[in-house]
Amino acid sequence: MGKLAFLFSGQGAQYVGMGKQIAEEYKSSDSIFNEASEVLGFDIKKMIFEGDDETLKITENTQPCIVTTSIACLQPLLEKGIKPDVVAGLSLGEYSAHVAAGTMAFSDAVALVRKRGKFMQEAVPVGVGAMAAIIGLDNEKVIECCNKARDFGIVEPANFNCPGQVVVAGEVKAVEKAMEIAKEAGAKRAMLLPVSAPFHCSLLKPAGEKLAAELEKIELKDMNIPVVTNVTAEYILDKNKVKDLLIRQVSSSVLFEESIRKMIDDGVDTFVEIGPGKTLIGFVKKINKDVKTLNVEDLESLSNTFKELGY
Structure with a gap:
């Protein structure tokens, strides 16, 4: 059973x-x-x-x-x-x-x-933070994208949901940069989520x-x-x-x-x-x-x- x-x-x-x-x-x-x-x-x-x-x-x-x-x-x-x-x-x-x-x-x-x-x-004041879903990259690749975008501010993996779907969170510019890097790295999609704060990050x-x-x-x-x-x-x-x-x-x-x-x-x-x-x-x-x-x-x-x- x-x-x-x-x-x-x-x-x-x-x-x-x-x-x-x-x-x-x-x-x-x-x-x-x-x-x-x-x-x-x-x-x-x-x-x-x-x-x-x-x-x-x-x-x-x-x-x-x-x-x-x-x-x-x-x-x-x-x-x-x-x-x-x-x-x-x-x-x-x-x-x-x-x-x-x-x-x-x-x-x-x-x-x-x-x-x-x-x-x-x-x-986090509204407009300062953001979250984005990265589709089609493995967990390690997404972590790498976040590390590469750090010069633009804080961005970290927030949710490891399922294979090929990781959500990142942080400051707007850094999140946007991580999305850009993720797309260059072969992500199928990288999209901002309609949330009011960057949950599950520092x-x-x-x-x-x-x-x-x-x-x-x-x-x-x-x-x-x-x-x-x-x-x-x-x-x-x-x-x-x-x-x-x-x-x-x-x-x-x-x-x-x-x-x-x-x-x-x-x-x-x-x-x-x-x-x-x-x-x-x-x-x-x-x-x-x-x-x-x-x-x-x-x-x-x-x-x-x-x-x-x-x-």
Whole structure:
């Protein structure tokens, strides 16, 4: 019998109306949206179900909206008694993974990621930083392109997503230069991403410092399920390591491809992405096309996942 992993969506997957069908059908999911509104002091359900893309795109809104939707989409699986062997998330998704693992209370996580979004946005003034996806070069080549562009400012690998897809982040001029060098080196595409800050690079260190102060106020519990962390692509079962890893995660590269390979090597053969979009299972398929990939974001995908898992 193979193992089951739950993956949780990252920033950029948001859309108006996400999670609405599931919330209308499942009381437990609806109550997650209500709890988030209570914790944050505004109607997040209205923002997600009836808002507009521009409001959802603001980082300090995006982060709690995605975590709330992901944990709401998780509820029907929990009701059926479906428990994964391991959990992981892409960047922001790691907070949802910790809620699923029992490390962090949902109320703490949703308040924390709203502040995390704010700190990440404040760390670099709008227009100073950028992120770009480099398609068609291996990891080492992209690192080389970043090193060659350093004369123009800070540029670093931010996300190692899947074979042939690496995201870089840093100062605008340096990112543009790295894109140019990448194209000369044979990249199929190099494109700027529509984000408001250069996530997962050293420019975000001040955000990590502010996040550290907020994490101090939160009590973590022992996890029931191992979490594979972005920073090291290793399993963690010790709650005492979690805060340091979440602080470092803000300004460190996300080792997503390595994390997935680790789980597959360990016998995981089914991955379920929980929350908006199918970006993560798209990456998984590019890493290993033989594993089963499912997602849960609406009633159709939920029903399909139940069926495929034999429930």
